[in-house]
Amino acid sequence: MFYDVHSHIDLVEEENVSKIINEAKEKNVGEIISCSTSFISNKKNLLLSKKYEEIKPALGLYPLDLVELNEEELNKAFNYFEENKKNIFAIGEVGLDYKYCKTTAEQEKQTNYFKKFIELSNSIKKPLIIHSRYAQSQVLKILEKKDASKVLLHSFVDSKKLMKQAIDHNYYISVGLSAINFKEVRENLVNFPIEKLLFETDSPIRFNGEKSHPSKIIDIAKKVSEIKNINIIDIEKQQEKNYDLLFH
């Protein structure tokens, strides 16, 4: 079986959710992790996971949403995560975004709460699903300093050097449609161990203008099979192993 380890099913129109799940299952994509960004999306993803067993909820606050919240709201959010720790699959999408948050105050706020998310992950033993736009080396430094143990770095495929650092720490990375669309990403994957690789679509967010959905995981898997010259059956077996090791 294959898995989509990073999507946002809460953004899909309600009436299309079961169709999307069925299309994914037809392509052997049996579980879909839906990442949260805000209060509303946390609630929505929990509800979706109760309704559809294929949807696994990750709760968290997107770094760009987080900077808009005050301390009281942030405390409320963390209480909500604690209360729901038994119902969640992972913590995400959390991390740093320095592309759109350029002031020191905003970056400090993101950093402080990212550290709190790492503490939460360590205490409830759920993996972190991490966003790290324009802040990849900063994210790695904080993860190391805070002793994070279960880590999935979302779309962490731009730098061979940082990808190597990630696996040295035993972290996983996920690759999406960029493996199909960008030559540089394919080159970075050539020597990357499949034991540390997972697949994601970030759907329904468009990629390069192209509409994305979880069934596309199979196209990513085929591309990786081709890049690395590994039989698709073996890619699938390794996905099952990686998913199990990180999330169970």
Ligand SMILES: [Zn+2]
């Ligand atoms: Zn995302």
